[in-house]
Amino acid sequence: MAASRGSEKFQNFYDILYIYPENGCLARRCSPCYTLCRISRFDASRGRGAGEVMIDLKLVQKQPEVLAKALADRHSELDVNEFLSLDARRRALLAEVESLRNRRNTASGQVATLRREGKDAAPLRAELGGLSDRIKELDGQTAQARADVEAWLMRVPNIPDASVPVGRDETENVEVARWGRPRAFDFPAREHGDLGTALGGLDFERAARLTGSRFVVSLGWAARLERALVNFFLDRHTRHEDYIEVSPPYMVNRATMTGTGQLPKFEEDLFKLREWEYYLIPTAEVPLTNLHAGEALDEADLPRAYCAATPCFRSEAGSAGKDTRGIIRMHQFTKVEMVRFAHPDDSFNQLELMCGHARQLLELLELPYRVITLCTGDMGFGSAKTYDVEVWLPAQNTYREISSCSNCIDFQARRADIRFKPKGGKTAFVHTLNGSGLPTGRTIAAILENGQQKDGSVVLPKALVPYMDGAEVIEPR
RNA sequence: GGAGGGGUAGCGAAGUGGCCGUAACGCGCUCGACUCGAAAUCGAGUUAUCGGUUAAUAGCCGGUACGUGGGUUCAAAUCCCACCCCCUCCGCCA
Numbered sequence: 001m002a003a004s005r006g007s008e009k010f011q012n013f014y015d016i017l018y019i020y021p022e023n024g025c026l027a028r029r030c031s032p033c034y035t036l037c038r039i040s041r042f043d044a045s046r047g048r049g050a051g052e053v054m055i056d057l058k059l060v061q062k063q064p065e066v067l068a069k070a071l072a073d074r075h076s077e078l079d080v081n082e083f084l085s086l087d088a089r090r091r092a093l094l095a096e097v098e099s100l101r102n103r104r105n106t107a108s109g110q111v112a113t114l115r116r117e118g119k120d121a122a123p124l125r126a127e128l129g130g131l132s133d134r135i136k137e138l139d140g141q142t143a144q145a146r147a148d149v150e151a152w153l154m155r156v157p158n159i160p161d162a163s164v165p166v167g168r169d170e171t172e173n174v175e176v177a178r179w180g181r182p183r184a185f186d187f188p189a190r191e192h193g194d195l196g197t198a199l200g201g202l203d204f205e206r207a208a209r210l211t212g213s214r215f216v217v218s219l220g221w222a223a224r225l226e227r228a229l230v231n232f233f234l235d236r237h238t239r240h241e242d243y244i245e246v247s248p249p250y251m252v253n254r255a256t257m258t259g260t261g262q263l264p265k266f267e268e269d270l271f272k273l274r275e276w277e278y279y280l281i282p283t284a285e286v287p288l289t290n291l292h293a294g295e296a297l298d299e300a301d302l303p304r305a306y307c308a309a310t311p312c313f314r315s316e317a318g319s320a321g322k323d324t325r326g327i328i329r330m331h332q333f334t335k336v337e338m339v340r341f342a343h344p345d346d347s348f349n350q351l352e353l354m355c356g357h358a359r360q361l362l363e364l365l366e367l368p369y370r371v372i373t374l375c376t377g378d379m380g381f382g383s384a385k386t387y388d389v390e391v392w393l394p395a396q397n398t399y400r401e402i403s404s405c406s407n408c409i410d411f412q413a414r415r416a417d418i419r420f421k422p423k424g425g426k427t428a429f430v431h432t433l434n435g436s437g438l439p440t441g442r443t444i445a446a447i448l449e450n451g452q453q454k455d456g457s458v459v460l461p462k463a464l465v466p467y468m469d470g471a472e473v474i475e476p477r
Numbered sequence: 478g479g480a481g482g483g484g485u486a487g488c489g490a491a492g493u494g495g496c497c498g499u500a501a502c503g504c505g506c507u508c509g510a511c512u513c514g515a516a517a518u519c520g521a522g523u524u525a526u527c528g529g530u531u532a533a534u535a536g537c538c539g540g541u542a543c544g545u546g547g548g549u550u551c552a553a554a555u556c557c558c559a560c561c562c563c564c565u566c567c568g569c570c571a
Contacts, residue, residue: 091527091528091529094527094528094540095528095529095540097540098527098528098529098539098540098541099539099540101539101540101541102539102540104551104552105539105540105552107551107552108495108551108552109495109552110551111495111551111552112495112496112551112552113495115495116495116496121551124551125550125551125552126551127551128551128552129551131551132550132551132552295487296487297487298487419487421487421506427487427525
């Protein structure tokens, strides 16, 4: 299936990997990620690693360039050779300690036999005296070697799907769809921050006083509009689509953040509690995807869909000076998130479906948008394929991201240990998808800018009128 | 915060130092028998993972895993210590 989608550039790449054809999802199951990143399972509820590191090094030993290429397409700084030496050390230690254990186990069995027969086991016991200490010592070294390997693997990004264009940065993303026509203005379109402030709904000054920059206070119609949008979005997802509404924790532990890929690499993007090993969620994707961490779902339960409206907290480290006007980039914003758990054979269909759900919302809100496929250099860490939906913002005279829909395939499922049991087959990792549907802030920005009139009033989309107690227009005071 | 109970395979649950982790028993699942077909019934099968070997995620050999970590022991699901989570009751509290 991936082969038919595959770009020429990736064709070779995936052909190498067509090794495990039994499960019908060739490219994904054969991706280097599958063989490489069989990272230790951890029990999210307990917040620490519980399993063995699971690595199949053979493929990398034979084809180290496979992973190297994937990393290069991602512009990753990771060096495959570093991994190879780390893992070689791990395996050498493992072989040694395992043979010692074997010796101890057989000898212990002999002691038991001798005792049962009433013979003297003392000499044998004396011989085994120092064995456990030596094993303990080697165990420590092995655990460290394993941790080194694991730490390396946790920083390996997901492998791009064959259909993803190879590219350096956002300039090489590919537009795949466009809906609606940007309105022609017979007056200069005003920026949403100005409009919202003038209409008395947005207050940046007081927010800065309460907290700091990149926060906003919504008042009156703006607060009401935010609530209306949350209800409108959730109603669509739960009444017209198959999503189960969730109200999750807004702060989660370290294992949960690791499960979806925010940690260990992106700690600086997160707000962390000082006295607790808890983090504020940057998106509801984190609690929703981890909802089934450590579980094995019924195959019949797939696909399974959840949605949640939550605040999202982001430090926006590294974006100083970017989007300083308006409410495009806040430390806290409210977003409705969609998450889907899919069968590996079905996940790319589910991506199209879910992206369609996000697009539908914009169409109902009469907001022009376009859809782009992110290239390899612009994709998020955990994603194998991402569509960005971009809404038209007249004041910026451009399309801006309002939803990002990603298929993470088995990347997060492996980290969070989310599996399913196929009928008559071995348990396998599910595929996880997530998408915004939609954030309230950027949606309000788009509604204000696209619906503005010459007198500074804003016409609301018809779909929202019932959610706004019948109000059709936001009037200047 | 205090007292008590609990955490074992996909699920429930037995198991108090070696013959019990290819984990009793039950459910589920897979295959088969019976049946026109199904249900019911009967029979058989069914933990995961790491390392080695290998073309192999097939076999075979070995290791590990009974909430997590540590300790005692030749040997730990089992004994000891600490911690986490769940349940019941008490206290406090939005």
